[in-house]
Amino acid sequence: xxxxxxxLRATIEGTEILRGIDLSMSTGEIxxxxxxxxxxxxxxxxxxxxxxxxxxxxxxxxxDGENILELEVDERARLGLFLAFQYPVEIPGVTVGRFLKRxxxxxxxGEDLRAKGFIKELRGNxxxxxMDQQFINRYLNEGFSGGEKKRMEILQMLMLRPRFAVMDExxxxxxxxxxxxxxxxxxxxxxxxxxxxxxxxxxRILQHVTPDYVxxxxxxxxxxxGDEQLAHTLEAEGYDWVRQQFGxxxxxxxEA
Amino acid sequence: xNETTTEDLVATEHLEAxxxxxxxxxxxxxxxxxxxxxFNASEWPTTSEEEWRRTNLxxxxxxxxxxxxxxxxxxxxxxxxxxxxxxxxxxRLEIANGVVRDARLRDEVREAGVVFGELATWLxxxxxxxxxxxxxxxxxxxxxxxxxxxxxNRLQYWHFAMLSSPLVLYVPAGVAIADRFEIALSYSGDEVxxxxxxxxxxxxxxxxxxxxxxxxxxxxxxLLVDGGEFLVSDGARLRYMDLMRMNDEALVFRNDRGxxxxxxxxxxxxxxxxxxxxxxxxxxxxxxxxxxxxxxGLYFAGSEQHMDVRTVQRHRAPHTTSRAHYRxxxxxxxxxxYQGLIQVxxxxxxxxxxxxxxxxxxxxxxxxxxxxxLNINTxxxxxxxxxxxxxxxxxxxxxxxTRGYSAAEALRILVEGHFEDLIVQAPESIRDExxxxxxxxxxxxx
Numbered sequence: 001x002x003x004x005x006x007x008l009r010a011t012i013e014g015t016e017i018l019r020g021i022d023l024s025m026s027t028g029e030i031x032x033x034x035x036x037x038x039x040x041x042x043x044x045x046x047x048x049x050x051x052x053x054x055x056x057x058x059x060x061x062x063x064d065g066e067n068i069l070e071l072e073v074d075e076r077a078r079l080g081l082f083l084a085f086q087y088p089v090e091i092p093g094v095t096v097g098r099f100l101k102r103x104x105x106x107x108x109x110g111e112d113l114r115a116k117g118f119i120k121e122l123r124g125n126x127x128x129x130x131m132d133q134q135f136i137n138r139y140l141n142e143g144f145s146g147g148e149k150k151r152m153e154i155l156q157m158l159m160l161r162p163r164f165a166v167m168d169e170x171x172x173x174x175x176x177x178x179x180x181x182x183x184x185x186x187x188x189x190x191x192x193x194x195x196x197x198x199x200x201x202x203x204r205i206l207q208h209v210t211p212d213y214v215x216x217x218x219x220x221x222x223x224x225x226g227d228e229q230l231a232h233t234l235e236a237e238g239y240d241w242v243r244q245q246f247g248x249x250x251x252x253x254x255e256a
Numbered sequence: 257x258n259e260t261t262t263e264d265l266v267a268t269e270h271l272e273a274x275x276x277x278x279x280x281x282x283x284x285x286x287x288x289x290x291x292x293x294x295f296n297a298s299e300w301p302t303t304s305e306e307e308w309r310r311t312n313l314x315x316x317x318x319x320x321x322x323x324x325x326x327x328x329x330x331x332x333x334x335x336x337x338x339x340x341x342x343x344x345x346x347x348r349l350e351i352a353n354g355v356v357r358d359a360r361l362r363d364e365v366r367e368a369g370v371v372f373g374e375l376a377t378w379l380x381x382x383x384x385x386x387x388x389x390x391x392x393x394x395x396x397x398x399x400x401x402x403x404x405x406x407x408x409n410r411l412q413y414w415h416f417a418m419l420s421s422p423l424v425l426y427v428p429a430g431v432a433i434a435d436r437f438e439i440a441l442s443y444s445g446d447e448v449x450x451x452x453x454x455x456x457x458x459x460x461x462x463x464x465x466x467x468x469x470x471x472x473x474x475x476x477x478x479l480l481v482d483g484g485e486f487l488v489s490d491g492a493r494l495r496y497m498d499l500m501r502m503n504d505e506a507l508v509f510r511n512d513r514g515x516x517x518x519x520x521x522x523x524x525x526x527x528x529x530x531x532x533x534x535x536x537x538x539x540x541x542x543x544x545x546x547x548x549x550x551x552x553g554l555y556f557a558g559s560e561q562h563m564d565v566r567t568v569q570r571h572r573a574p575h576t577t578s579r580a581h582y583r584x585x586x587x588x589x590x591x592x593x594y595q596g597l598i599q600v601x602x603x604x605x606x607x608x609x610x611x612x613x614x615x616x617x618x619x620x621x622x623x624x625x626x627x628x629x630l631n632i633n634t635x636x637x638x639x640x641x642x643x644x645x646x647x648x649x650x651x652x653x654x655x656x657x658t659r660g661y662s663a664a665e666a667l668r669i670l671v672e673g674h675f676e677d678l679i680v681q682a683p684e685s686i687r688d689e690x691x692x693x694x695x696x697x698x699x700x701x702x
Binding site for chain 2: 049051052053072073074076077078082083085088089090091092093094099102103106107139156160
């Protein structure tokens with residue numbers, strides 16, 4: 001799967017958040033997207049999946065050459081796109097087992113899940129992510145701690161095996177053990193059939209998942225890209241140099 | 257008794273003539289006559305009465321409904337062989353338009369002294385003077401007479417004035433039946449009225465599970481004036497599930513009354529998943545120390561349906577516990593009302609009572625009213641209530657869609673999830689049916 005984002009602009013409630021994003025990514029690659037708070041990282045993830053609250057005002061998102069902007073959210077998911085949420089919502093009354101089984105049925109359309117050993121695979125993945133098997137019978141995310149919710153996102157990603165996953169600050173708020181579990185999940189899927197865009201405010205997760213590419217986002221644009229070294233630079237120097245180097249005087253005024 | 261008539265009778269005007277066609281015993285004939293007296297001396301409830309404030313009967317012309325002649329008498333009350341009862345079922349009664357079509361009871365259950373069937377039929381078949389028959393008749397009669405005594409509106413008088421022969425489940429002391437009793441009532445016709453009545457008596461330390469389904473043909477304005485008594489003696493345990501899914505022209509009025517003795521337990525679930533105009537009331541009286549009642553309810557109104565569901569948790573003895581959990585959903589232009597009262601009498605110190613009502617609003621013009629109230633007349637109690645009314649969060653739909661669920665399927669699973677806590681407490685055999693019915697009533701989009 002090849003994802004080409006060209007000149008993407010988007011607004012929410014009339015405010016422009018994305019101001020011309022250009023980004024090229026493929027299955028088989030791990031990209032990191034870094035940037036200060038408010039730079040539009042979460043908006044980008046939601047626009048890729050098609051959140052109805054955002055209005056795309058320019059540009060395109062091509063998946064294997066086809067513009068997906070006209071596709072519904074679930075149609076994008078069925079192409080093999082996945083979003084690991086920063087704040088997963090609670091789904092009361094729907095157990096993890098039931099939710100995931102149906103999601104897998106949709107994802108692997110037509111395949112016999114029982115023959116594929118769905119439950120065995122689910123239990124195996126839960127063990128791998130050090131999750132209590134009791135979670136299968138709990139309502140999705142209801143009463144889960146922040147860390148449990150994030151693990152649940154990774155579990156879904158393991159079960160649904162997307163071709164390309166957008167991970168929206170999955171590392172935020174996690175202690176080091178939970179962070180390692182998240183990284184373990186990504187590294188487990190890593191390979192020619194899986195790609196990811198890891199959105200993060202911090203460099204921490206990139207110590208456990210080595211990105212192929214690092215992009216820096218600021219004020220609605222990808223202002224610079226590089227390899228792993230760029231993340232180290234950001235870690236050492238913070239975001240101030242980004243602001244100085246890439247912020248327009250007008251933007252600086254708005255921010256103040 | 258059991259005369260036949262060829263003409264349908266107008267349900268309000270010809271009640272006296274109709275009563276002459278109905279089966280005995282004598283006390284039942286007298287009960288009907290007493291009810292008729294009260295019926296004639298009363299008026300239909302009006303919106304000036306608190307319980308009826310949101311349920312307006314004035315548009316209805318009850319004189320238009322007739323009692324189908326065919327519903328009188330018992331066409332086939334006789335016990336059929338038990339052979340066709342599936343696993344897990346202790347007995348089965350099938351009633352179509354008030355007439356018993358199928359009645360089966362497992363031999364070992366009958367031999368344990370259980371009575372399950374229409375009262376008139378059973379009295380006709382059994383030796384009426386045996387101590388057991390006397391005791392059973394006394395229990396049923398006592399329950400029904402007390403219920404008429406407590407009746408407080410014209411619909412209830414009407415119910416008792418036209419009921420034919422009650423269905424009875426009687427479980428003797430110490431008899432525990434693990435398998436369930438199933439009752440299926442089905443109705444057809446247009447502008448016709450039926451008055452089914454169920455009496456469940458569990459003697460000391462008996463236990464039973466009962467599942468009752470009430471349904472109708474897809475079309476036809478059937479008026480159901482329903483009633484039931486649930487007497488659970490000391491240490492007895494009853495699980496009761498009532499599933500009402502009448503068509504969307506039907507009118508349903510129901511008045512059920514439960515009584516739980518010392519250390520007795522009742523777990524009841526009622527589901528209102530049909531009917532155009534529905535008004536139900538269930539009063540659970542906790543009369544023995546340590547009695548415990550769970551009152552669960554689901555209701556789902558759509559189109560222009562009106563549903564008004566009332567519960568009363570009446571604590572009359574010390575250290576009694578009750579829990580009411582009612583969940584509703586309203587779509588289109590429907591209107592649902594839940595009124596829940598916790599009433600604690602002076603003697604009921606140490607009462608622990610709770611009621612909660614959660615409503616989901618699925619239509620712009622739909623409305624759900626929640627009216628919980630407390631009436632506490634003693635100290636040293638723990639009583640609380642809570643209610644919420646809300647809409648589906650669009651972020652939940654979005655989340656599910658990122659996992660491939662279509663918008664319609666996401667909505668269905670969220671609405672079903674709203675009821676799931678109650679569905680998993682219902683008898684296992686009916687859970688999938690409840691889920692399917694809830695899903696079938698969910699709109700395709702918001």
